[in-house]
Amino acid sequence: FVFLFLAALYESWAIPFSILLGLPLGIFGALLATRLSGFDNNIYTQIGIIMIMGLAAKNAILIVEFAKKRHEEDGLPLAEAAVEGAKTRLRPILMTSFAFIFGVLPLVLSEGVGAASRKALGTAVFGGMITATCLGIFFIPMLYVLVQGGADRLFKQKRRKAIAVIAENQEQNSPAKPEDKNEK
Numbered sequence: 001f002v003f004l005f006l007a008a009l010y011e012s013w014a015i016p017f018s019i020l021l022g023l024p025l026g027i028f029g030a031l032l033a034t035r036l037s038g039f040d041n042n043i044y045t046q047i048g049i050i051m052i053m054g055l056a057a058k059n060a061i062l063i064v065e066f067a068k069k070r071h072e073e074d075g076l077p078l079a080e081a082a083v084e085g086a087k088t089r090l091r092p093i094l095m096t097s098f099a100f101i102f103g104v105l106p107l108v109l110s111e112g113v114g115a116a117s118r119k120a121l122g123t124a125v126f127g128g129m130i131t132a133t134c135l136g137i138f139f140i141p142m143l144y145v146l147v148q149g150g151a152d153r154l155f156k157q158k159r160r161k162a163i164a165v166i167a168e169n170q171e172q173n174s175p176a177k178p179e180d181k182n183e184k
Contacts, residue, residue, distance in 0.1 A: 006061075010068065013151075014148055018064055018140065018144040022136055022143055023057060025135045025136055026053060026055070026128040027053070028128075030125070031049075034120070034127065036127075039119065044120035045123075048123075049124060052129060056128070059132065063082075063085045068085075070085060071148070078144075078152075083141060085144075100125075101126060101133075104129075107125070108122040
């Protein structure tokens with residue numbers, strides 16, 4: 001469902017893959033932090049993982065959207081546009097991510113009645129967001145270059161084949177040229 005929204009947003013079937021392929025980074029961080037803290041994978045951890053998926057996707061969308069704009073509108077090469085997108089969007093990504101990370105810190109450090117549920121949720125979100133932010137800054141531009149570059153190559157090959165088939169059909173369907181009697 002999210003893939004279809006992203007495909008409509010970017011008017012491309014390829015670009016959403018670069019966003020969605022970055023989500024396992026956050027999930028890995030959430031599961032690692034949960035495991036290291038000694039919690040099990042309960043409903044609170046799973047709710048935290050869903051939150052991480054949304055926040056990691058938000059960071060990836062910020063990078064990919066700017067890189068796509070720089071590549072298509074400004075004509076930058078794909079790799080340069082991806083690096084430019086990551087550099088330009090680094091500060092907003094870090095600001096929002098660390099504000100969220102410090103916002104869930106009270107959940108991680110909670111005490112008292114019901115603290116186990118708050119700690120499970122907070123630990124998953126805390127670890128997942130740190131991992132998604134720190135690793136996503138490097139992996140998302142790389143995924144964008146790989147996915148968009150592969151899609152460009154694939155569509156160029158299909159376009160060349162289609163043009164060759166059209167040219168061949170036009171050649172076969174064109175009427176034979178009448179011979180010029182003056183040349184004899």
